[in-house]
Amino acid sequence: MPVPFPSRRSRIRNLLLILCAAIAIVACDRASTPAPQAPTIQREPFDATLSVVDNSGRVRFDAIIDTAATKTGIEQALLAAYGPNRADGFIQVDNVAREAPWLSGLPEFMKTFSTVTGAAVSFKANTVVLSGNPSPDQRRALRAAAEQAFPGLRLQGLFDLPADPESKPASLSPEALAKNLNQMPLQFKPGSGQVSDDSLALVAQAADAIRSAPAGTRLLIVGPVVATADTGNDMFLSKQRAEALKVQLILNGISPAVIDTRGWGDSADGKPVDPAAPPPVPPPGGAPMRFELVR
Incomplete structure (x- = not known):
């Protein structure tokens, strides 16, 4: 007796059943295999x-x-x-x-x-x-x-107190004021525009000295520069440090109108330059911060 061949529809149905069974087996295998764990990153302890x-x-x-x-x-x-x-x-x-x-x-x-x-x-x-x-x-x-x-x-x-807390700064001429301010070893945090914590007490002393000067005295702060291979960033930090020092002086009671700021990005001597002129280049060893009188 001849064996009847399955119809085309039956063959397609049987093929789909086989495929579904294969997919189910693969899914079970995947489910039984644990997912890979992300590597644990060890962090270094830091100060509270x-x-x-x-x-x-x-x-x-x-x-x-x-x-x-x-x-x-x-x-x-x-x-x-x-x-x-x-x-x-x-x-x-x-x-x-x-x-x-x-x-x-x-x-x-x-x-x-x-x-x-x-x-x-x-x-x-x-x-x-x-x-x-x-x-x-x-x-x-x-x-x-x-x-x-x-x-x-x-x-x-500001926990650092002057040796004689009762003493008051003597009245200074504008020229003597600028000279005294330039002798203060004010420092900034390395690679930052912020005044160092050790220099905050010196900023308070500088503010006291500025208050002792005659009315109408105005000062220009030219920011320091530490020469590196990145001249653009050096000049940016120079301006930023001058501004940071001005902010600290304002916090210590100095009027913003008393202080101007410049960075080496403006010019080597703190004065505006011709835009067509080549930009100033700081000395190879850098340059300290300085106070100048505004005439």
């Missing part, structure tokens, strides 16, 4: 940080710390110092951060710091930096509070 800035009585804080317990400790210190409505900010917990050696003394120090308007304090590793515009008496009070709260930690910025 906290900054607290008072701006006319409103307080902003920012922190990156190691644990939720440290976060709670900071929040409690700020709450005790400022109450529930004066301070706001953000605290990030990152378990790669190192322990904060300043945490235990924070509540005690913040009691004094909260009485000062216009000051800022930052914490990183074993260093505490005071900046802003506290008065000389407030600086002395904050220094005493920091020494009590953070024994063994390094105090920088």
Whole structure:
């Protein structure tokens, strides 16, 4: 008896069944094979940080710390110092951060710091930096509070007090003022436009000296330049550093109208140049920052 051949429709249906079975087998194999894991990136530990800035009585804080317990400790210190409505900010917990050696003394120090308007304090590793515009008496009070709260930690910025806190700068002629300012070893953070923490106290002294000059005295700050292979960036930093120093002087009570700024990108002597002229090139060894009188 002859065997009937399957119809064309039957052959297509059988082929589809075979394909579906094969796909199901492959899917099962894939499901049983674990997905490759992304490589774990090991991060280097970094120092916990906290900054607290008072701006006319409103307080902003920012922190990156190691644990939720440290976060709670900071929040409690700020709450005790400022109450529930004066301070706001953000605290990030990152378990790669190192322990904060300043945490235990924070509540005690913040009691004094909260009485000062216009000051800022930052914490990183074993260093505490005071900046802003506290008065000389407030600086002395904050220094005493920091020494009590953070024994063994390094105090920088406006914590550095003059040898004779009662002395006042003598009245200076404009020429003598420029000469004295140019003798101050003001420094900037390497590769940055920011004034170094160690120089903040010197900026306060410079502001005192500027206030002692006759009314109408105006100064030009020509930013320093550190010569590298990237001349364009060198000149950019020169201008940026002059502007940063001006900002710090303003924070210390100097009127913006008293200070002009120039960078080596303007000209080697701080004066405007002909746009068609070739750009000035700093000396190979760089050039220090300088103050000049505006005639």
